[in-house]
Amino acid sequence: MSERTSKAEQILDAAEKMARIGGYHGFSFREIAKDVGIKAASVHYHFPGKQDLGAAIAKRYTERFLESLGAPDDPGAAPTELLQRYIAAYRRSLVEDKLMCLCGMFGAEITHLPDKVARETQIFFERNRDWLMTVIMRAGKKKKADAEKAAFSILATLEGAMILARTLDDPAAFDAVAQTLALE
Amino acid sequence: MSERTSKAEQILDAAEKMARIGGYHGFSFREIAKDVGIKAASVHYHFPGKQDLGAAIAKRYTERFLESLGAPDDPGAAPTELLQRYIAAYRRSLVEDKLMCLCGMFGAEITHLPDKVARETQIFFERNRDWLMTVIMRAGKKKKADAEKAAFSILATLEGAMILARTLDDPAAFDAVAQTLALE
DNA sequence: GTCTATAATTTGATAGAC
């Protein structure tokens, strides 16, 4: 009878939560171990170094995030609906999780991150850009270059809106910003 | 013959630069001391605790930033020009300094900051909101509530654009996002 | 103002027993 979540997953859960509060320096092997109910040395068995753990949470975060969005070319979902879903994903992170976007956090400190972690963070932004571009090009008459600009704009605006709303402790500020996004 | 910049200012300079790379945990008394050519204990003479130093760099950053923008109600500057100047201030930070916005960085880790530092970070966002609202209301027929939304949108978008451009190591991504800002 | 010395804590990491 194994538990529903493996120890490695529990470690990832704890590390992700801490990193989404305090960034790359916001999680430590000791704190994670305490959270999961093992010793710090045992965490190293699952993830040899901090870089590995950092890269792993960024990778899992990216995969889960995109998975939650669904396919950008799903014929059953209208482009406008997909963009609303995209905004809702950020809003959920802010309002329900009450946590910063992991890769927005890592992105802010990108030049201070170990290579492995920085690369996974880049991938989050690249894959988000691609997802948005696909949706935007489906929606409209935009050329590829313009679709990329629009994708960058939505991505940047939502990451910034999270920071703004969290700093002012005012979720309404997020909604105010999201409303200004042109979605056609 | 005293030097042009006091020791306290040199300390602030070093701390700000480090914080704009690695966040609140990105600067330490030892590293700062090494940078300005004194010992770590001497830094405590100028700034008793890390909180004090953190709050001081956020406060100075805010004052300098707003000073560089000029008065939002300056009759000699058109609102559109002021907004272009606002965008240019972020761009300078990204391209010339090659550093993140200090308060964007602190904002991302806001729930992990000591109270004093968090409060100064909030003030940055509030004063930026107010500056932008003044300019926006001068420019157009917007009601106050709509002006606040527009202000939040510009602020959030530029902070997010910095993160995006730094993560992708592509300043053009910043410009692409800035272009999408509606400035009338 | 700056120093030496030192304290107390935390960190990432490894060796080796079980």
Add this chain to the structure above:
DNA sequence: GTCTATCAAATTATAGAC
């Protein structure tokens, strides 16, 4: 897989001499 034991390094901070 998890543990104990241990390490070297870094951290914030203070006391007291100069």
